[in-house]
Amino acid sequence: MGSTNSTLSKIPNVEELVQETGFTPAHIVRLYDRFEALDKEKTGHLRPQDFGAINRLAINPIGDRIIGAFFSPGQETVDFHSFVRILAHFRPADKKRPKDPSMPEPVNSRTSKLKFAFQLYDQDKDGKISRAELLQVLRSMLEMQVTEEQLESIADRTIQEADLDTDDAISFEEFRKSLEKVNIDHKMSIRFLR
Amino acid sequence: MALHSPRGSRSFLERGLLLLVMLIFLEGTVLTLGAASSPDISAQDNTGGGDDQRGIEGRHGHANYTKKAFPVLSLDYRHIHVPFEISLWVLLASLMKLGFHLIPRLSSIVPESCLLIVVGLLVGGLIKLAGEEVPPVLDSNLFFLCLLPPIILDAGYFLPIRPFMENIGTILMFAVVGTLWNAFFVGGLLYAVCQIEGTYLSQVELLPCLLFGSIISAVDPVAVLAVFEEIHINELLHILVFGESLLNDAVTVVLYHLFEEYSDAGEVTPMDVVLGVICFLIVSLGGIAVGTIYGILAAFTSRFTSHTRVIEPLFVFVYSYMAYLSAEMFHLSGIMALIACGAVMRPYVEANISHKSHTTVKYFLKMWSSVSETLIFIFLGVATVAGPHAWNWTFVSVTVILCLVSRVIGVVGLTFIINKFRIVKLTTKDQFIVAYGGLRGAIAFSLGYLLDKDLFPMRTMFLTAIITEIFFTVFVQGMTIKPLVDLLAVKKKQEAKRSINEEIHTQFLDHLLTGIEDICGHYGHHHWKDKLNRFNKKYIKKCLIAGERYKEPQLIAFYHKMEFKQAIELVESGGGVKLPSAMPSQVSMQNIQPKKLPPAVAERALPQFTKGREEEIRKILRSNLQKTRQRLRSYNRHTLVADPFEDGWNDFILKKQRMIELEKKVRLADSPSLVKPD
Numbered sequence: 111m112g113s114t115n116s117t118l119s120k121i122p123n124v125e126e127l128v129q130e131t132g133f134t135p136a137h138i139v140r141l142y143d144r145f146e147a148l149d150k151e152k153t154g155h156l157r158p159q160d161f162g163a164i165n166r167l168a169i170n171p172i173g174d175r176i177i178g179a180f181f182s183p184g185q186e187t188v189d190f191h192s193f194v195r196i197l198a199h200f201r202p203a204d205k206k207r208p209k210d211p212s213m214p215e216p217v218n219s220r221t222s223k224l225k226f227a228f229q230l231y232d233q234d235k236d237g238k239i240s241r242a243e244l245l246q247v248l249r250s251m252l253e254m255q256v257t258e259e260q261l262e263s264i265a266d267r268t269i270q271e272a273d274l275d276t277d278d279a280i281s282f283e284e285f286r287k288s289l290e291k292v293n294i295d296h297k298m299s300i301r302f303l304r
Numbered sequence: 305m306a307l308h309s310p311r312g313s314r315s316f317l318e319r320g321l322l323l324l325v326m327l328i329f330l331e332g333t334v335l336t337l338g339a340a341s342s343p344d345i346s347a348q349d350n351t352g353g354g355d356d357q358r359g360i361e362g363r364h365g366h367a368n369y370t371k372k373a374f375p376v377l378s379l380d381y382r383h384i385h386v387p388f389e390i391s392l393w394v395l396l397a398s399l400m401k402l403g404f405h406l407i408p409r410l411s412s413i414v415p416e417s418c419l420l421i422v423v424g425l426l427v428g429g430l431i432k433l434a435g436e437e438v439p440p441v442l443d444s445n446l447f448f449l450c451l452l453p454p455i456i457l458d459a460g461y462f463l464p465i466r467p468f469m470e471n472i473g474t475i476l477m478f479a480v481v482g483t484l485w486n487a488f489f490v491g492g493l494l495y496a497v498c499q500i501e502g503t504y505l506s507q508v509e510l511l512p513c514l515l516f517g518s519i520i521s522a523v524d525p526v527a528v529l530a531v532f533e534e535i536h537i538n539e540l541l542h543i544l545v546f547g548e549s550l551l552n553d554a555v556t557v558v559l560y561h562l563f564e565e566y567s568d569a570g571e572v573t574p575m576d577v578v579l580g581v582i583c584f585l586i587v588s589l590g591g592i593a594v595g596t597i598y599g600i601l602a603a604f605t606s607r608f609t610s611h612t613r614v615i616e617p618l619f620v621f622v623y624s625y626m627a628y629l630s631a632e633m634f635h636l637s638g639i640m641a642l643i644a645c646g647a648v649m650r651p652y653v654e655a656n657i658s659h660k661s662h663t664t665v666k667y668f669l670k671m672w673s674s675v676s677e678t679l680i681f682i683f684l685g686v687a688t689v690a691g692p693h694a695w696n697w698t699f700v701s702v703t704v705i706l707c708l709v710s711r712v713i714g715v716v717g718l719t720f721i722i723n724k725f726r727i728v729k730l731t732t733k734d735q736f737i738v739a740y741g742g743l744r745g746a747i748a749f750s751l752g753y754l755l756d757k758d759l760f761p762m763r764t765m766f767l768t769a770i771i772t773e774i775f776f777t778v779f780v781q782g783m784t785i786k787p788l789v790d791l792l793a794v795k796k797k798q799e800a801k802r803s804i805n806e807e808i809h810t811q812f813l814d815h816l817l818t819g820i821e822d823i824c825g826h827y828g829h830h831h832w833k834d835k836l837n838r839f840n841k842k843y844i845k846k847c848l849i850a851g852e853r854y855k856e857p858q859l860i861a862f863y864h865k866m867e868f869k870q871a872i873e874l875v876e877s878g879g880g881v882k883l884p885s886a887m888p889s890q891v892s893m894q895n896i897q898p899k900k901l902p903p904a905v906a907e908r909a910l911p912q913f914t915k916g917r918e919e920e921i922r923k924i925l926r927s928n929l930q931k932t933r934q935r936l937r938s939y940n941r942h943t944l945v946a947d948p949f950e951d952g953w954n955d956f957i958l959k960k961q962r963m964i965e966l967e968k969k970v971r972l973a974d975s976p977s978l979v980k981p982d
Contacts, residue, residue, distance in 0.1 A: 144825050166822040166831075172812065176819040200820055202727045227813060248859075251811060255857050264804070264863050272805045288805035291798050296470075296728045297813050300821060300828055 117142055127191060131198035131217060141197065145190050155187035156180075171250045175230050183235075199226045202299040223298045224289065228282050238279035241265055393441075396427070397678040415782045417530040417681050421775070424685015431689075438690035442683040447750045448632070451676045451683075455526055456639050457624050458673035459550065460646030461665075467543045470829075474722050474730075475544060478738070479551035482714045483521055487559055489710040490703070491517025497702050508762055511567040516766050518559035519752055520707060520773055524745030525549040525639070527774075530677055531743060531782045538795040541734055545741045553639040554588035560751060561635070568759060591637035595644025598627035602645070603652035603848040610850060616661035617668060620653060652848040655861075680746045687749065688771050694764040703769045704776050707744070715739040733792050740785055743777040744770075807862050 117139045118124055127138060146152075148160050161167060161177040170176070180188045180196050201218040215222055231239045231247055244265045252261070272280050272288045280288075381388075400423050404411050410419070431438050468475070491514035498508045528549045532542055562580045566572050602623035609616045624645045631641035654662060715738050723729045730738075752770045755763045789796075818830040 141824070144823075147825070148823075161823070164822050167819055170815055170819045170822070172815045173819055176816060176823070197820070197824065200817070227809075227816065230816065231812075247812065248808070251808075251815065252857050252859060256860055260860065260863075264808075264859070267863070267867070268804050268808060271803055285809075288803065289809055292806060292810060293728065297810065298817065299727050300817065300824065300826065301725075301727055 121190065123191070127194055131194055132201060132204070133194065133198065138194065141194055142190065145193055153187075155189050156193065157187055171253065172230065172247070175233075175250075178233075179226070179230055196226075199223055200298060200300045202301070203295045218299075220294050221286075223294055224286050225282065227298070228285050231285075238277070238281050239285065240279045241269060244268060244280070393679060393682075394675055397675060397682055400682070401674070401678055413783070415531050415534055415778075415786075417527065417677075418779050418782055420678055420681035421685040421688075421778065424682040424687075425689055426685070427682065428686040428689025431686075438686060440687070440690060442680075442687040442746070442750065442753065444750045444754045447680070447683075447746065448638075449629075451680050452526070452747070453625060453628050453638075453642060454669070454672035454676045455529065455680075456550070456628075456642045457621075457646055458669040459525065459529065459546070460643035461620075461624075461650055461669060463643065463647050464539065464543065465647060467539050468547055471540065471543060471547070473725065475547035475551060477718055477722055478544065478548040478715070480555055482548065482718055483518075483523075483552040483555045484559075485714045485717075486521030486707070486710045487514065487518040487555075489517070489713075490521055490706045491515070493706055494699070494702060497698065509567075511563055511572070512760055512762065512766075515560065515563035515567060515755075515760075516752075516769070518556060518563060519748050519766075520703065520744060520770055521710070522552050522556040522744070522748065523549040523742045524747050526677060526680055526747070527743035527745030527778055527782075528741060530681070531778070531785060532741065535786045535789050536797045537737065537789060538797055540728075541737050541741075541794070542797070544734075545738055548738075550639055550643055551588075554584060554591065554637040556747075556751070557635070557637055558584045558587055564755070564759075587635070587637050588640055590634065591631045591640035592644045594631045594634075594636060595627045595641035595646075596648050598623045598630070598641075599645040599648030600848070602649040603656075606649075606653045606656040607848060607850040609657065613658045613661055616657045617664040620649070620665050621668070623649070652845070655845075655849045684746055684749065684771075684774065688775075691767055691771075692764050693768045694762075695768055696765055699765060700769045700772045704773055707773055707777075711742045712739045715742075733794055736792070737785075737789065737794060740781055740788065743781060744774050745778070746774070749774060804863060804866060807859060811859060 118135055121127075121138065121142055124135065124138060127133070128135060133141070145156070148163070149156055150160065150163070158177055158181070161180070167173040167177070180193065182192065195217065198217045199222060203218055203220065204216070228239070229235070231243055233243060233246075234240075245261060248261050248265055269278060269280060272284045274284055274287070275281070397420075400420060401416070404416060404419055428438050491510075494517065495508070495510045495513040498513065523545070525546065528545055532545065558580055562572070562576065562583070566576060602619055605619050605623070606616065609619070624642060627641045627645040628638045631638040657665075715735050719730050719735050719738075748770050749767070752763070752767050755766070757763055760766070814830065814834070818834045821828045821831050
């Protein structure tokens with residue numbers, strides 16, 4: 111208990127974080143320990159190289175995209191607040207939340223999770239997954255095992271299936287619709303974070 | 305109304321005739337089976353006849369036998385009576401299954417299992433009325449060695465691995481802790497009730513009661529499958545109840561043997577309890593290990609079958625059955641061995657065997673399991689009529705009530721604990737279905753039947769109570785669960801097929817979550833799954849999958865399968881596409897490709913097409929694609945998607961390759977004069 115409190119006092123604006131993300135102070139402490147472990151040079155910020163040092167992330171097909179998601183456009187470093195905010199997306203959704211339209215969408219709701227995943231596809235941030243972006247994702251996931259033609263036919267087929275307004279790209283709504291049968295809460299939550 | 309009657313009366317006449325034929329057949333069956341069970345008379349006749357035959361052939365030269373007229377036609381039933389009876393029973397079971405679906409309203413109200421038990425009761429009753437002795441059909445050997453394995457293999461081979469593994473913790477809790485709770489609660493309270501004055505049951509001791517409790521507390525996979533498949537409940541609940549019914553076999557085996565062994569001694573020491581726990585671990589893990597070994601052997605064997613495709617299905621069946629028998633030999637859990645074998649061998653075997661063999665395996669498994677299930681229920685009915693009964697109001701009614709109560713308490717209590725660890729919590733509705741779906745079946749009856757008459761004088765009372773409990777759960781709970789599911793608006797099974805979007809995105813999300821877990825430094829669910837997948841890809845697939853196919857990523861295999869199916873459906877449905885006869889059939893397959901590709905190629909391959917006609921065709925094809933996608937198939941364990949043109953796979957691949965080459969050639973040849981269509 112004592113170490114928790116001392117760690118908590120080191121983190122600025124803890125209450126704000128708790129409010130915003132819904133993590134408990136214990137979780138914030140755990141995440142802070144992890145943050146410090148990653149931040150080898152103790153600068154208080156993480157750089158892409160720090161993420162790159164995680165070995166398993168290097169062999170992840172979309173590892174670089176995930177790392178990129180932590181950094182807001184134009185920023186070179188990630189501070190603890192942004193780190194926690196991004197990870198808050200993966201908190202299991204709260205069932206008991208009342209549907210209050212005036213409050214902003216909580217960061218771990220189904221829509222926010224899907225939005226986060228969508229942004230990983232949509233690298234140029236134009237709100238649509240174009241055929242080229244989809245091809246890039248497929249290429250990285252399937253590594254070297256398929257021919258270019260097969261990739262193209264899969265990409266074409268995927269867009270054809272999901273594209274309802276025939277603009278040859280997948281918008282967020284179409285993305286959401288194609289995943290309506292998947293239990294996103296279950297699929298995009300980490301039990302560790304509660 | 306007047307217009308309907310001629311047609312209605314004709315179909316009514318047909319149905320009536322069919323029913324009449326079946327009834328006559330039934331009567332004939334009954335008499336034959338009844339006659340067969342009294343072997344003395346028939347044996348005498350036949351041995352007399354046999355002797356004469358042998359006499360004529362063997363003592364040809366002897367003078368001291370009277371020459372009879374050469375028997376042109378003789379009846380020798382004894383010779384073939386065993387296979388004949390078996391075939392007769394199987395035929396009866398299948399005809400009954402046919403018959404139920406002729407009466408439309410009946411099959412939607414009453415689940416098939418109930419109807420089959422009633423048929424069994426009728427057959428048993430008819431045999432008894434005919435004065436013959438009812439044959440002891442639900443012999444434990446027959447049940448455990450012949451009737452049960454096909455059902456379990458079918459369930460294990462087609463077990464949906466992903467939801468099963470995701471919920472494995474919950475399933476194990478229900479299976480192990482839940483069954484233990486049920487056994488002790490029912491057994492203990494029964495003993496307490498028996499000790500009450502005035503029930504004339506005081507000679508029933510504690511250990512036999514606990515033994516009875518352990519027999520009756522296990523949820524039965526056959527009954528669960530039979531009832532649940534008709535209510536189309538959502539995947540989570542289905543896998544929870546079904547998984548529980550499969551995994552509680554180990555607990556049941558251990559408890560049964562433990563109490564049976566020590567009922568003689570009269571007491572169980574703490575040492576025995578410790579041994580029991582160790583035994584449980586050995587039984588379950590040993591069963592799984594045996595199954596896995598046989599599964600790997602089967603997968604490895606299938607790697608070399610490319611030249612003898614015809615016997616490929618045989619390996620699947622024989623290896624699985626051997627796994628079951630080997631496990632039973634060591635008193636390990638045969639059910640778990642069978643499930644492990646089927647689940648382990650499936651991905652590798654399917655990558656190796658031909659399309660036809662795959663269909664054969666599927667058909668045979670479903671056929672055997674269907675027949676087995678039908679036979680089990682009919683035999684239950686017959687055994688009810690046959691067996692000696694000792695009805696005791698107190699015992700039976702207390703059993704039924706206690707089973708219900710303990711199930712409800714068990715489920716609610718366990719869910720309370722489990723929900724602390726689950727991401728997707730189990731709601732009250734879910735708990736109700738899990739509790740209500742805990743059906744008992746023939747396994748309980750067979751285990752009771754196995755009890756030694758001398759050691760357990762109250763065996764007949766136990767059997768009566770078991771049968772009553774089975775009837776209660778199958779009839780009352782089985783019949784009412786469907787309306788209750790509708791009433792409570794429990795989520796139903798998702799019907800439509802998995803789209804390629806879902807497949808791609810779920811894989812993407814898997815990678816994403818693995819990455820996030822690595823960033824958090826947390827060794828969670830995804831981390832281990834990813835590790836297992838990598839290990840699988842690197843080492844195991846290389847050993848067990850023939851040729852180059854082990855390199856094929858899952859997404860590609862899925863995509864090919866999907867494209868193939870849609871193409872076949874399109875061609876099969878005819879689609880209403882009126883293409884001019886001058887066009888070769890290859891091109892119609894080609895047009896299935898997404899709309900970006902066809903314009904340039906369609907121009908080349910169909911020079912006589914006008915733009916308008918092309919658009920029309922493309923529109924028709926596209927709408928057909930959407931139509932086939934929307935066609936909903938409701939999942940029933942015993943129906944199979946029609947697989948037309950099974951041998952079209954190779955041709956299709958060839959055609960596709962040819963088309964791609966054609967495309968390339970055409971593009972190269974005409975590149976300077978390539979005109980973009982507007």
